[in-house]
Amino acid sequence: MKKTLMVAALSGVFATAAHAQSSVTLYGLIDAGITYTNNQNGHSAWQEKSGTLNGSRWGLRGAEDLGGGLKAIFTLENGFNIANGTSGQSSRMFGRQAFVGLSSTQYGAVTLGRQYDSVVDYLAPLSNTGTQYGGTIAAHPYDNDNLNNSVRFNNTIKYSSVNYAGFKFGGTYSFSNSSEFANNRAYSFGASYNWGPLAFAAGYLQLNNDVPAGAFANGNGPASSAAGAQTGEWTFLAGRQRTFGGGVNYTFGPATAGFVYTQTNLGDTLGGGISSTQSGKGSGVAFNGNSARFQNFEGNIRYALTPAISLAGAYTYTRADFGGGVNPNYNTVSLQSDYALSKRTDVYLQGNWQHVSSNSDNIGAFLNGLSSASTRQDQVAVTAGIRHRF
Template sequence: MKKTLLVGALAGAFATMAHAQSSVTLYGLIDAGITYANNSGGHSLWQESNGAINSSRWGLRGAEDLGGGLKAIFTLENGFSIANGTLGQQGREFGRQAFVGLSSDQFGAVTLGRQYDDVVQYLGPLSLTGTQYGGTFFAHPFDNDNLDNTFRVNNSVHYQSANYAGFKLGAMYGFSNSTGFSNNREYSVGASYSFAGFNFAAAYLQLNSGVNSITAASPLNSGGAVTDSPFLAQRQRTWGAGLNYTFGPATAGFVFTQTRLTGAASISGGTIGNGTAVSLLAAPGVPGSMRFNNYEVNARYALTPALSLAAEYTYTDGRLNGLSPKWGTAGLLADYYLSKRTDVYLQGEYQHVMNTAGGTFNADLNTFKASSTSNQVAVTAGIRHRF
């Protein structure tokens, strides 16, 4: 009997130790609202919106203490629509993030799986799109720089340094998982530095498709590191830099990004007024080129601990086979926290297209059907809950 009690006590002690050294957290966010758009595909629109600021998601995050400052870590994050319950990210079970790796207090972390690129991880927090202060509808035209996380990187290995007195560095490589080393791959690098209220960041991203011709059946990185880019092109290069400064309850910032497409055919995520894809061909059957320069100024201010305001304006200068389309996109957000986990918000966006490239481009706020004119307005009243 004594032996049985001793074995039971030891088993309980080991279970307690294992539990103390490991943790798994269930977390999530639900964002829903009612949206009005003045012109979506040529008609006014009232709709229930999902993720006007942050896309709805739930996930599991875990860590196991291996000793000596080393941990095993993982994240599995699912995206879904609260409006109809369907999966996001092209129907993936864990389409937002899915990775596992090792983390060291001294040297940083190495992770493998489906992850965010370094433009998103380092430059994204300085922009209002893709963050809790502006989100989905504030994206730059066609989310050309991916700051709103239109795509993630499959088959990727990512290194994230430790925080060295405010400085952090990251690097990523996304494998094609097929023959042809340079085909369908991705790589990115990024860095950030924070000091005395200032935050600086810079990042670079490159996607290669490796195909000789572009068709609707062969999007950028089809079947490789990236499968959900909005562009049909042979190569995408995106780089950018930004800074912001926090003083008291206010933060003001500026972000610049440039995206260049070579061997480009179309923007699959964008449409013109009649619902067809935007063609980037230089001539029938001949891939063209596209360049976007995005200049974003943004600010946010906490009027009270519960009530905050945010605003941004982005000027986008485009180049398309000798044409020069330009976009002006503005966004405003008022956010009120009912509790630490629940807030309600009212936001509005306006986009105007100048030099429409011979009518190729109309206003096209992120996630909406394009306007039939050069202007588009959207207004959303919504609620977010975190758990």
């Protein structure tokens, strides 16, 4: 009898230990709201929106302890539209992220699959758009620097370092998966450093395509899908994109203030422009020369009024050059108030305004994530919504 009880007890211990060595977590976020826009393609609009701030998603995250500080890790993350139940990211099953790899407590992690670039990993958290305090609709014009991860990268190998006393770094390389190795590829690198109340970050991203205005049309490429540029995976119809930037945040008491600068330089843009999804239907935004450029200057602040109530805001000034003497300037403002009903559920009210001044009549204001651009120089959107995390 004693032996039987001992065997049962030991079996329970070993089963618990085995379970502790391997884990899988189901997680997600649902963001739904009502948005009023003063001008979309010439008309005001009331819309139910999914992911106005943060894209709705669910995912599986797992790890297996291999011993010696080494783990096997994976993430599979699906993006979806809560308003109609359809999948996002061009109807991919795991369009937000899908990767597997190894993680070491001494040397960092190496992962392979569909992943975010280093600008998103390191620099975006210091911006307004890369956080829960501004999100999708607060992105810099057309999300030109990808801080809101409009483009995710296929065929990607990523390295992420461990935390060295507040300093972290990493990089990605996205294969073209074609015989033309340098064509239709992408790579990035970035770093961040936290020292007391200060946080610093910088990042660089480059997308290559040797075909002018090809915009990663090869279905096997790092940022593409089989349907090519028409799927909305593209921010720009350009042969080459180089994005770099840096930022700083300073926390004092319940407040955090920050500044982020980014620049995006485009090459081989002759005949190209901004993708229809990014520029709004029928807005006619096109580049007029062989190159284009965006410069973004963002100041942001967030303040915890109480443990449950937070306030946040940001102002971004964007200078652009579309070639041919077309040089629009954008002023974008985002203001948000948020009330936490619990640790997992919050309600928010956010207002966004953009004004574009340009020497071209074809460029209207366009807040990221809306259905259409404004027919005028200004566009205003107000959203009341709810977010639930699980």
